[in-house]
Amino acid sequence: MQSQNPIFIPGPTNIPERIRLAMARPAWDHRTEAFEAFFGPLREDLKTVFGTEQGEVVLFTGSGTTGWDVALSNLLAPGDRVLATSHGMFSQRWIDLARSLGLVVDVIEAEWGEGIPMDAMESALAEDTQGAIKAVLAVHNETATGVTSDIGRVRQAMDQQQHPALLFVDGVSSIGSLPFHMDDWGVDVAVSGSQKGFMLPTGLAVVAISERAEQEAAARTHPRGHLDLGPMLKASRANSYPWTPAIGLIGALRESVDMLMEEGLPAVYARHTHLAGGVRAAAEAWGLPICAKHPALYSDTVTAIHVPAPHSAAELVAHANRRYGVSFGVGLGPLSDRVFRIGHLGQLTETLLLSGLATAEMALLDLGVAIEPGSGVAAAQGHFRAVIAESQEQIA
Numbered sequence: 001m002q003s004q005n006p007i008f009i010p011g012p013t014n015i016p017e018r019i020r021l022a023m024a025r026p027a028w029d030h031r032t033e034a035f036e037a038f039f040g041p042l043r044e045d046l047k048t049v050f051g052t053e054q055g056e057v058v059l060f061t062g063s064g065t066t067g068w069d070v071a072l073s074n075l076l077a078p079g080d081r082v083l084a085t086s087h088g089m090f091s092q093r094w095i096d097l098a099r100s101l102g103l104v105v106d107v108i109e110a111e112w113g114e115g116i117p118m119d120a121m122e123s124a125l126a127e128d129t130q131g132a133i134k135a136v137l138a139v140h141n142e143t144a145t146g147v148t149s150d151i152g153r154v155r156q157a158m159d160q161q162q163h164p165a166l167l168f169v170d171g172v173s174s175i176g177s178l179p180f181h182m183d184d185w186g187v188d189v190a191v192s193g194s195q196k197g198f199m200l201p202t203g204l205a206v207v208a209i210s211e212r213a214e215q216e217a218a219a220r221t222h223p224r225g226h227l228d229l230g231p232m233l234k235a236s237r238a239n240s241y242p243w244t245p246a247i248g249l250i251g252a253l254r255e256s257v258d259m260l261m262e263e264g265l266p267a268v269y270a271r272h273t274h275l276a277g278g279v280r281a282a283a284e285a286w287g288l289p290i291c292a293k294h295p296a297l298y299s300d301t302v303t304a305i306h307v308p309a310p311h312s313a314a315e316l317v318a319h320a321n322r323r324y325g326v327s328f329g330v331g332l333g334p335l336s337d338r339v340f341r342i343g344h345l346g347q348l349t350e351t352l353l354l355s356g357l358a359t360a361e362m363a364l365l366d367l368g369v370a371i372e373p374g375s376g377v378a379a380a381q382g383h384f385r386a387v388i389a390e391s392q393e394q395i396a
Contacts, residue, residue: 006348008356009329010143010173010302012195012202013346019199022255023248030247036239038254043236045257049265050175050190050208052182058232059253060205061246064172066227067191067205068094069101071135071168074217074229075189078102080134083124083165085109085116088142089332094170098137106133112335113293113304115142115149122157125165135166135188141174144332146290146304146341147297148178155186166213172196175206176260177272177301177345188213194249197301198256199346203249209233259347269300274387275344275353276300281383282357282376286364291339301345302329306338311369313340320363326356350384 006014029035046057060066076082080103086092087110098105108120116138125133136158141148151169158165166188171180175190176197182190187210194204209217209229217229231242260268280298283290283305291304307313314337317330329341342360344353358377365373 005324005326006352006356007327008342008344008353008360009327010196010341010343010345011193013197013199013343014348015201016199016259016347018259019252019255022252023201025248025251028247028251030241030245039250040239042250042254042257043239045261046206047208049180049257049260050171050182050192051180051184052190052208052210054183055208055210056214056233056236057206057208058229058236059245059250060207060227060232061203062205063195063202064170064191064193064205065093065097067172067193067207068097068170070205070207070227070229071189071191072098072101072103073224073227075166075168075213075220076101076103076134077220077222079104081106081132082135082137083108083121083128083133084137085121085139087114087116087145088112088139088147089144090170090172091137091139091142092333094137094139111293112145112333113147113291113297115147115297116154118150118153118157121154122161125158125161125163128163131164133163133165135168137168137170139170140180141171141178141299141301143173143302143341144304144335145292146299146302147292148174148299149297151185151187152181159186166216173299173301173345176256177268178299179265179269182208182210188216194253194256197345198253199259200249200252200256203246204253206253272300272345274384275348275350276303277387278350278353278380278383279303279342279344279357281379282360285375285379286361286369286371288369288371291335302341302343304329304331304335304339304341307340307364308369311367312337316340316363316367316369319366320359323366324359324362326359328356328360350388354380354384 175192190208194200195202235242331339
């Protein structure tokens with residue numbers, strides 16, 4: 001039977017009722033004035049979510065990986081050099097995709113649980129005195145480890161070396177949930193997907209392009225196939241599409257962006273910080289370490305929590321799903337049996353999240369992990385109550 005429990009994976013996230021209803025609307029024609037009138041304001045509001053006034057936002061049918069492909073295949077050609085950090089599953093996958101497209105990748109290795117090592121990044125840029133590196137690939141929020149890196153500092157390192165490389169940012173599990181300032185950070189391409197902070201099913205790659213990146217893409221002459229930015233940007237500026245879009249998802253994206261705007265982006269970000277604090281309080285009460293190495297790196301959208309040996313994190317996730325009908329994120333790569341991940345992004349409240357923490361507690365106890373029953377839930381409750389009380393005092 002289909003479980004009605006919320007899911008606590010870092011994507012796809014829970015789909016709000018408003019968005020499900022928006023996807024149920026009848027089919028409609030995307031080559032009409034009505035669609036043009038609908039699509040233009042949506043594009044402008046998406047620019048607000050990405051933190052750009054100068055850039056353009058385009059919607060490709062696909063996942064966040066499709067967005068990576070758009071950035072790499074339009075702005076770079078086989079043989080071009082890029083600089084990237086490998087510090088988690090998704091930063092490594094971006095590197096793998098770049099190599100599959102014939103790019104030469106200079107890789108900075110970092111321990112999983114660390115963020116982008118800024119000193120190593122700056123050194124690599126300083127050594128490239130001829131400007132051979134054409135782009136820097138940076139993951140804002142590494143979903144595998146629950147680590148958020150400082151993209152502003154990446155741009156600062158590039159500027160300090162006066163390096164001309166483009167800056168590509170994976171914001172798949174951050175945009176729409178964490179502050180993102182594309183223009184202020186000097187980001188040239190920012191990639192997100194519909195299934196995370198936008199609370200939709202998988203199916204849309206949401207890609208923001210700077211003016212400079214658009215000019216660079218237009219100057220390139222190599223073949224790009226279906227993901228060519230040129231036709232997409234031209235049609236998008238006319239509030240249209242060069243081919244048949246995922247019209248149902250685009251209609252639902254309007255509802256998603258409306259929900260973000262109604263709550264207010266600062267309030268959305270504050271809510272994610274608030275909920276993440278409850279999860280971290282629970283992990284501390286359980287005595288289980290968080291994968292992220294330093295508090296400054298803690299993600300407000302996903303927390304990866306270590307399970308002590310000889311217990312299996314993979315079995316914990318499977319057990320919670322089998323016995324209680326609740327899904328948590330499995331560990332990935334070298335962390336596959338060492339951590340489980342709690343996703344706390346999208347449409348979540350304190351009450352919903354407490355149900356997830358209670359389930360995690362039951363599953364941990366069932367597997368014999370030595371934690372105090374009720375300790376994590378109580379710690380999260382204490383965090384939530386204290387923050388809510390403080391905010392109410394400020395209002396009063």
